[in-house]
Amino acid sequence: MMPEAITANEFKLLRDLIEKWCGIALGNEKAYLIETRLMGLMAEHGCADYGSFYRLASRDASPLLRDKIVDAMTTNETLWFRDGHPFEILKDKLLPDLARELVAGNRFRIRIWSGASSTGQEAYSIAMTILEYCRANPGLRPDQFEILGTDISPSALFLARNARYDEAALARGLGVERRNRFFHPEGRVWVANDEVKQLATFRKFNLQDPLEPLGHFDIVFLRYVSIYFSEPLKQQIYAGIANLLAPSGHLIISAVESLRGISDAYTQLSHAGGSYYRCLPS
Numbered sequence: 001m002m003p004e005a006i007t008a009n010e011f012k013l014l015r016d017l018i019e020k021w022c023g024i025a026l027g028n029e030k031a032y033l034i035e036t037r038l039m040g041l042m043a044e045h046g047c048a049d050y051g052s053f054y055r056l057a058s059r060d061a062s063p064l065l066r067d068k069i070v071d072a073m074t075t076n077e078t079l080w081f082r083d084g085h086p087f088e089i090l091k092d093k094l095l096p097d098l099a100r101e102l103v104a105g106n107r108f109r110i111r112i113w114s115g116a117s118s119t120g121q122e123a124y125s126i127a128m129t130i131l132e133y134c135r136a137n138p139g140l141r142p143d144q145f146e147i148l149g150t151d152i153s154p155s156a157l158f159l160a161r162n163a164r165y166d167e168a169a170l171a172r173g174l175g176v177e178r179r180n181r182f183f184h185p186e187g188r189v190w191v192a193n194d195e196v197k198q199l200a201t202f203r204k205f206n207l208q209d210p211l212e213p214l215g216h217f218d219i220v221f222l223r224y225v226s227i228y229f230s231e232p233l234k235q236q237i238y239a240g241i242a243n244l245l246a247p248s249g250h251l252i253i254s255a256v257e258s259l260r261g262i263s264d265a266y267t268q269l270s271h272a273g274g275s276y277y278r279c280l281p282s
């Protein structure tokens with residue numbers, strides 16, 4: 001049985017529920033997204049219309065349906081070394097300064113956060129950049145670096161933790177040389193080698209929640225996620241990150257995101273055709 005098209009009121013109810021759960025703010029023109037992405041779940045749960053699905057979702061005490069809805073509504077699009085320049089910035093600008101601190105014994109550990117890590121490509125691209133950097137700079141050891149990947153989507157986190165990718169996923173941004181160096185085949189799947197996996201841990205985290213429990217970071221990657229959020233949530237998150245960043249820590253966002261009018265806690269820098277942001281002293 002085909003479900004009825006979503007009504008304006010059902011859209012408003014589900015939109016508000018989704019924004020409350022994961023911060024994703026959907027304008028009226030996105031009614032089709034709710035309609036298409038939730039249709040399968042609605043059928044699975046025997047609901048004939050979006051109103052009854054909303055009632056089920058809002059009163060269901062188990063996190064399972066909520067997780068499924070969050071999974072359906074989040075866009076997990078990602079690729080290896082996405083946009084290129086963030087990893088050039090990491091290699092040419094950020095790691096050299098941090099490495100000096102490590103070698104001088106002023107620092108013992110460098111922490112990097114991939115704040116919307118999706119299926120792991122961003123965190124593991126950071127890991128590969130660090131491994132390459134350590135290889136080129138023998139005074140450094142990979143175990144001096146720690147990458148935390150967080151995401152709200154349980155299925156994305158599952159894939160990230162397993163670090164198993166099919167040929168098609170691997171081909172999106174990863175050259176053959178890096179693939180052969182950092183992955184090994186298991187049947188038709190490519191699995192990240194231990195040296196890559198060991199650098200990154202993943203945990204479920206909702207960017208709407210207070211950031212303090214995550215601890216301090218030297219570098220934060222928060223890319224292609226604020227585009228889904230309201231202005232007040234963006235302001236809250238960028239202010240929170242400024243508090244988490246070590247003095248002169250750095251934030252990397254994507255070219256389609258901007259801090260203009262959202263946060264004045266950072267100064268903008270550029271390298272390799274891309275921007276990055278240094279946290280100003282508070």
Ligand SMILES: C[S@@+](CC[C@H](N)C(=O)[O-])C[C@H]1O[C@@H](n2cnc3c(N)ncnc32)[C@H](O)[C@@H]1O
Pocket residue numbers: 021022023024074075076077078079082115116117118119122150151152153156205206207208222223224225228
């Ligand atoms: C388009 S992906 C970006 C992945 C990666 N940062 C990149 O640039 O390739 C956006 C990710 O943000 C996650 N996300 C959306 N809302 C979130 C929230 N409130 N808290 C944490 N993660 C969220 C989604 O689950 C999704 O995996």
